[in-house]
Amino acid sequence: TQLLEQSPQFLSIQEGENLTVYCNSSSVFSSLQWYRQEPGEGPVLLVTVVTGGEVKKLKRLTFQFGDARKDSSLHITAAQPGDTGLYLCAGENTGGFKTIFGAGTRLFVKA
């Protein structure tokens, strides 16, 4: 069974601080995706990483896919209150039929 473990589970920081959240697995994934979910809404895709070692930037967010395609990280620079939300990593299993999710990192950025 492929599992994705996210850490930390909860993070509360001040506006302007930097942070990194992690997504780890013992399994290889064909791709990993990061989603952000706000209360009462469905997850919204932020980025997909496909190639081992790949780095993608989305404004203040930097995503990295591990060389072995088993892990990924999300780094946020100068966090803002608008970044508050549940960050989920997700991976397609090797059969490609389903995408599995980690338990998420709940981020709270205080003004």
Add this chain to the structure above:
Amino acid sequence: GAGVSQSPRYKVAKRGQDVALRCDPISGHVSLFWYQQALGQGPEFLTYFQNEAQLDKSGLPSDRFFAERPEGSVSTLKIQRTQQEDSAVYLCASSFRQGNSPLHFGNGTRLTVT
């Protein structure tokens, strides 16, 4: 609208009742997924359709859960004889194709079983 639509938005059921949750995917999307999300947790996979074919139902918790997508578009998730542990948000997602294709989620149906 152009997004995934789910109804009802909220559903309260008494234990033992049957419920039906509806999902309207984005037009033309081949793949459709159902997920269950408990409070404070990530979505847990329930089942997957490619067009009208249910290719994976390994995540359905019990035989009380049944999903269908008869014409390859709208899907219904049915839960029979609901129990309190079924209380959760049920999310539907669709994607254009299979494989490395981003999921587009609806806002979910919050089911509360009393």
